[in-house]
Amino acid sequence: MSKLSNLTIVKAKELLLNKEISAGELVSHYLKVIKDRNKDINAYLEVYDDAASQAEKADEIIAKGGDKPLLGIPLAVKDNILIEGKTCSAGSKMLQNYKAVYDATAVGKLKEAGAIFLGRTNMDEFAMGASTETSAFGPTKNPLDPSRVPGGSSGGIAAAVAMDSCVAALGSDTGGSIRQPAAFCGITGLNPTYGAVSRNGLIAMASSFDQIGPMTKNVEDAEIIFDVIKGRDEMDSTTADERHSKVKERVEKGRIRVGILKYDKNGVDKEINEAMERAAKIFANDLGWEVAEIELPNIKYSVSCYYILVPAEVSSNMARFDGIRYGQFKEGKTLTEDYMKTREIGFGMEVRRRIMLGTYVLSAGYYDAYYAKAQKVRGLIKQDFEKAFTKSGIDLIASPTSPSVAFKIGERINDPLKMYLEDIFTAPAKIAGLPAMSIPSGLKGEGGMPIGLHFTAPAFGEKLLFEAAKKYEHTFPGSKIS
Numbered sequence: 001m002s003k004l005s006n007l008t009i010v011k012a013k014e015l016l017l018n019k020e021i022s023a024g025e026l027v028s029h030y031l032k033v034i035k036d037r038n039k040d041i042n043a044y045l046e047v048y049d050d051a052a053s054q055a056e057k058a059d060e061i062i063a064k065g066g067d068k069p070l071l072g073i074p075l076a077v078k079d080n081i082l083i084e085g086k087t088c089s090a091g092s093k094m095l096q097n098y099k100a101v102y103d104a105t106a107v108g109k110l111k112e113a114g115a116i117f118l119g120r121t122n123m124d125e126f127a128m129g130a131s132t133e134t135s136a137f138g139p140t141k142n143p144l145d146p147s148r149v150p151g152g153s154s155g156g157i158a159a160a161v162a163m164d165s166c167v168a169a170l171g172s173d174t175g176g177s178i179r180q181p182a183a184f185c186g187i188t189g190l191n192p193t194y195g196a197v198s199r200n201g202l203i204a205m206a207s208s209f210d211q212i213g214p215m216t217k218n219v220e221d222a223e224i225i226f227d228v229i230k231g232r233d234e235m236d237s238t239t240a241d242e243r244h245s246k247v248k249e250r251v252e253k254g255r256i257r258v259g260i261l262k263y264d265k266n267g268v269d270k271e272i273n274e275a276m277e278r279a280a281k282i283f284a285n286d287l288g289w290e291v292a293e294i295e296l297p298n299i300k301y302s303v304s305c306y307y308i309l310v311p312a313e314v315s316s317n318m319a320r321f322d323g324i325r326y327g328q329f330k331e332g333k334t335l336t337e338d339y340m341k342t343r344e345i346g347f348g349m350e351v352r353r354r355i356m357l358g359t360y361v362l363s364a365g366y367y368d369a370y371y372a373k374a375q376k377v378r379g380l381i382k383q384d385f386e387k388a389f390t391k392s393g394i395d396l397i398a399s400p401t402s403p404s405v406a407f408k409i410g411e412r413i414n415d416p417l418k419m420y421l422e423d424i425f426t427a428p429a430k431i432a433g434l435p436a437m438s439i440p441s442g443l444k445g446e447g448g449m450p451i452g453l454h455f456t457a458p459a460f461g462e463k464l465l466f467e468a469a470k471k472y473e474h475t476f477p478g479s480k481i482s
């Protein structure tokens with residue numbers, strides 16, 4: 001194994017600052033990995049031609065004795081996060097020629113922290129999907145078994161990290177798109193509290209759910225990136241600074257009370273249920289945490305609630321892609337035909353399905369029966385979490401990340417309901433706006449596909465997530481795939 005294999009941010013920075021390697025060498029190393037593997041895996045849609053010159057700048061700062069949190073660290077970025085001057089297509093034909101005219105706030109902060117951007121990665125079209133198969137640019141394959149999907153919608157990112165073609169990466173999560181691909185590829189993924197990270201410059205899917213977050217090789221790296229990108233931003237009025245003293249107290253006390261989510265074991269892989277039982281034993285016996293079972297009575301409605309509210313927001317957010325304001329234009333004989341032709345050539349099947357579902361649930365005759373009711377259910381699910389975190393005194397809720405390990409390419413793409421059920425464990429936290437994280441927790445059989453463990457914390461409880469997840473990661477090293 002070379003000293004450049006499997007580098008984390010901490011390790012890469014140590015090598016860079018000790019001048020054992022240069023940022024230029026690091027970038028050339030990753031560009032070579034991408035060249036060797038990307039034709040089979042299709043993780044990257046584009047590798048930036050200025051990666052080497054970004055590295056030169058980092059090396060100049062290092063030579064002068066400078067330091068910044070991510071100085072010289074090569075990152076991959078999901079194709080829905082804007083970087084000024086670069087193409088950003090959201091995995092869609094609609095935006096295949098779109099060039100960003102400004103940096104997303106998170107990208108600006110990463111630049112400020114010295115990071116290098118290697119390229120943009122494949123994703124489900126406009127982040128709608130759980131397998132990266134709805135991308136207009138072909139599916140991404142799971143580097144651990146190329147006959148399988150890497151998860152989605154941030155499947156390109158998960159594959160890029162898992163095939164060790166960058167140090168870390170930035171994804172986005174609306175219903176599970178950071179955490180489920182992280183679980184499928186054996187890496188770590190954080191979905192921050194709604195409002196903890198600015199959405200400015202993230203191409204919107206469902207605005208009351210979307211969040212940008214890190215996808216990394218370990219928990220410590222996720223924390224480093226989160227600390228760089230978090231915080232209130234005047235460009236996104238839904239952002240706020242952290243405000244959780246109680247969480248800090250709990251972390252310092254070191255005694256965590258973890259609630260194991262009660263769920264229907266029938267629809268979940270046997271090995272995933274076993275991994276969950278093993279994790280509960282590790283919490284109690286090795287980590288000395290208090291373990292309780294927790295029931296959230298309304299989360300059984302999460303997937304239904306999510307697939308009403310999200311398409312509703314999708315149908316509204318997609319309206320701007322009309323070839324006039326945004327998107328490639330196809331002219332018809334009339335204005336209406338302009339719209340129809342443009343949207344017909346620009347959008348794939350899943351995006352169309354969601355626009356239809358969304359406009360239906362928002363239509364005058366059905367609004368109360370679907371959209372308004374789902375909003376009420378959203379309230380009930382939020383209350384379930386609040387009760388768990390206050391009345392029941394639970395600090396963290398643990399569950400599997402997904403009901404199955406990475407499935408075969410083509411297995412579910414024609415069965416949307418089956419695909420939607422992928423979100424069963426990840427959607428609830430999004431409905432309630434809570435932070436949640438997936439970390440590796442063993443393999444399905446020896447040499448099998450990775451299994452994810454999912455933690456949900458109270459709002460702005462990221463520190464608690466990091467502390468708990470770091471402890472688990474150190475206690476159960478078998479959770480690492482590489």
Ligand code: GLN
Nearest residue numbers: 127129130174175176177
């Ligand atoms: N699978 C979910 C969906 O298709 C989640 C997607 C996401 O988080 N962007 O909506």
